[in-house]
Amino acid sequence: MSTSWTAFGGDLHLDLTERRAAGAGLRAALEDALREAVQDGRLAPGTRLPSSRALGEDLGVARNTVVEAYGQLTAEGWLSSRQGSGTTVARRAAPEPVRGRRPAARPAPRRATAPYDLTSGRPDLSLFPRTAWLAAARRALATAPHEALDYGSPLGRIELRQALTHYLARVRGVRTDPDHLLVCTGVTQGLGLLCAALRDRGAQSLAVEEYGLPPQHAVVRAAGLATVPVPLDADGVLVDRLDRLDPRAGALLLTPAHQYPTGAALAAERRAAAVRWAREQDRYVIEDDYDGEFRYDRQPLGAMQALDPERVVYAGTTAKSLAPGLRLAWLALPDALVEPVARLKALADTMSPVLDQLTLAELITSGTYDRHVRRCRLHYRRRRDRLVAALAEHAPHVRVTGIAAGLHVVLRLPPGSTPEPELLARAEHFGLSLKGLAWHRAAPAPADTPPALVIGYSTPPDHAFPAAVRALCELLRTA
Ligand SMILES: Cc1ncc(COP(=O)(O)O)c(C=O)c1O
Known part of the structure; x- marks a missing residue:
């Protein structure tokens, strides 16, 4: 005998079967189950409980049994009952852990410990367009057909794939259509799915830029592919090294618009050479x-995918433009990857x-x-x-490298400066949380x-930015 409700705002599962099997009467079993739900915090203070009639029907017990159980728990102080407002969990019914149970420890949020967070990778979250998002959500829900709420294609909703087809063509020059777009929970997930699909085709490794995002490399390895670093210079990845690559490298992962993290834009002839390499060797470029929307000094180069949509997989995200938490x-x-990647997406989580x-x-x-x-x-x-103006004034020995784009810069110190690990340790004393370039290397520097x-x-946030820049300049002045 068990039930779960959503009627009062949150799921609650009550299972009386075990208690009944252990010999408890119906009312005692129900009281015990409710008491436990309050004690272990599953029913938070203030939560409204279902009416005695609804709960009785759900559990298949007489309404009176529920009335009596509610009455007993009210007398004990677990519940409170007021004429006209039904039965709620008492405000002071503090959820004390019982019988060794503790609320599960939550993973700590990813947050810098120092007051000034200058680590890269996240947008200014205060810019999230809350009002516009709410209005769009309201319109979307009001007009969505019932069918939209059902299980659907692992590729994602057609409305979004259509909108993205036009948007990506207009803004980034991407050549695609709704049948070749797959909505996923992040570039992270997309990369994992692609690696698994390449592995299924016999690939054993993925070529990656020598500097990149270590968590992405971990995703590649978790999907069963080794990572093979390819060196970079100020024009991006050295494509002439590709011919020396492991022949079982299924693809080359690139950040051509704005190399992460060094900030290079991949030179046009290198883009063409990388696509040629993929074509000739039956491999892919990912x-x-x-951060392709954020270029400040000129129109960004269009997506490399347009050079050959059958050889280049394009991956885009809202992590910088809206919020990483959206996923x-x-x-x-x-064409050849649509079916295998969609199949893997369906296996992973049905659809986004x-x-x-x-x-x-x-x-x-x-x-x-x-x-x-x-x-x-x-x-x-x-x-x-x-930032660049402050550095030019207060730390002129530091070189700001990379194109004017994205949400980060790389600062290079002259040879003989304080070594990177020491500099990072010192940064904490200046209230700064930051990362060195070495952390981003696919192989030790x-x-x-x-x-x-x-x-x-x-x-x-805006109010903290000037102080963060001052602290950074101060750190660099003494480096
Ligand atoms: C190089 C790079 N790729 C992709 C992403 C976004 O990944 P996701 O869409 O999984 O949040 C980031 C975010 O920091 C990034 O730095």
């Missing part, structure tokens, strides 16, 4: 366009959540997303300009590599 991203896939997809589709088709991105671009450009810092300028 284009991670994580909403997309892949534009070559529908309501956010519909909301984003609405945001894009209404033009609100464009306006939001433009506003963010201006904001981040100003931040970058302020040579010992004589001069120190460099990867500075994310988007994360601090």
Whole structure:
């Protein structure tokens, strides 16, 4: 005998079967189950319980049994009951852990310990367009057919795939259509699915840029592929090294618009050479366009995918343009990868959540997303300009490298400066949380590599940004 409700705002599962089997009477079993739900915090103070009639029906017990159980728990102080407002969990019924049970420990949120967070990777979350998102969500839900709430295609909602087809073509030059787009929960998930699909085709490794995102490399390895670093220079990855690659490398992972983290834009002839390599060797390029909308000095180069949509997988995300917590991203896939990647997506989680997809589709088709991105671009450009100006004034020995784009810069210190690990330790004394360039290397750096810092300028809120920049300049002045 068990039931679960959602009628009062949250699921609650009550199982009387074991208690009954242990010989408890119906009323005692119900009281015990409710008491336990309050004690272990599953029923929070203030939660409204179902009416005695509804609960009785759900459990298949007489209404009176429920009335009596509620009465007993009210007398004990667990519940409170007021005429006209039903029965609720008492405000003071503090959830004391009982019988050795403790609320599960929550993983600590990813947060810098120092007051000034200049680690890279996150946007200014205060820019999230809450009002516009709410309005779009309301419109999307009001107009969505019932069928939209059902299980659906692992590729994602057609409304979003259609909106993305036009948006990506217009803004990034991507050549795709709704049948070749797959909505996923992040570039992270998309990359994992692609690696698994490549592994199923016999690949044993993935070529990656020598500097990149270690958690991405971990995803590649978790999918069963080794990572093979390819060196970089100021124009991006050295494509002439590709011919020396492990023949079982199924693809090359690139950040061509804005190399992460070094900030290079992949030179046009290298883009062409990488695509030629993929074509001639029956491999793929995975284009991670994580911050492609944010270029400040000129129009960005269009997506590399347009050079050959059958050889380049395009990956885009809302992690920088909206918020990483949305977990909403997309892949534009070559024909041959649509079926295997969609199959793996279905295995992973059936499909991505529908309501956010519909909301984003609405945001894009209404033009609100464009306006939001433009506003963010201006904001981040100003931040970058302020940072670069402050460094030029207070730490002129430091070189700011990389194109004017994205949400981070790389600062290179002259040879002979304080070594990177020591600099990072010192940063904490200045109240700064940051990462060195070495952390981003796919293989350990040579010992004589001069120190460099990867500075994310988007994360601090506006009021903290000037102080964060001052602290950084102070650190660098003494480095
Ligand atoms: C290089 C790079 N790729 C992709 C992403 C976004 O990944 P996801 O869409 O899984 O949040 C980030 C975010 O920090 C990134 O730095």
